[in-house]
Amino acid sequence: MLKQETLSKNQRIVLDFIEKVNEPIKAYSILHNVQKKGIKAPLQVYRALDKLVEIGKIHKIESRNAFVACKNSNCQISKATAFSICESCEEVSEISDSKLSKYLKNFQDKAGMKFNKYNLEFFGLCKKCSIK
Amino acid sequence: MLKQETLSKNQRIVLDFIEKVNEPIKAYSILHNVQKKGIKAPLQVYRALDKLVEIGKIHKIESRNAFVACKNSNCQISKATAFSICESCEEVSEISDSKLSKYLKNFQDKAGMKFNKYNLEFFGLCKKCSIK
């Protein structure tokens, strides 16, 4: 079987919702919002999320246990992700900076470990929250 | 009241254990292991963990929901952390690389956000697991 090109029904429902809200959202919040579409159980959501993460359509914000649609040409299938997170209003944006991603992709640690993926989360105050 | 210099009883118990195991460990695993010391409830562990993270004695590995002792002069009180994680054996090590930390501390995103903290997790295969 070749790599799937089209999303399954549940994957489509979950992705459509995540793309619509356009900000990080939690699994159970997704569940509550797609129950009208026929998705009834957490597992149905988590299975769709797993697949969507795997194919790079969404990312997990690990420090927040939340999921967000990829804004960045699918981030080489989810292997290189960077986010900025406002600790005041919880606004999250995906960082798209070729210099940064090049630097990190080429980073070599002293133990000689071979990396195939990274996730970077910056925390601070967004412009709006800085003013206050 | 000045900033506390000594750890409280529960904080000491939890930190001693985390330093002893010397690898990432989960909150409930800590709980099971320190019950003989009189810590009986999850909250007692989580409260100690919160404080220890805050003062930079330990870090949370967000992608694993696990905690590990800091190896790196307390990482400027936990504001700049980087780890390498083997996806096969789950070995985690803290990265201490002054070039990397300098690069990330000075990173400026396009939205002009003011960062005060970051966390970076690299994933891949450690040397041992690469051979297999």
Next chain:
DNA sequence: TTACACAATGTTATATTATAACAATTAACA
């Protein structure tokens, strides 16, 4: 087209991680 393999679904139950709420005790300090 039929048989196979694998992906996806549906469903119930349960595991794991983390916090709320409130009372009591301890530690720092003016």
Next chain:
DNA sequence: TGTTAATTGTTATAATATAACATTGTGTAA
């Protein structure tokens, strides 16, 4: 000593995530 904040103890519960198993759908090739 009186005051304040930090810490503790305790019970209950919230929030996040997976196990297990039966069933159905889909792409592939003989």
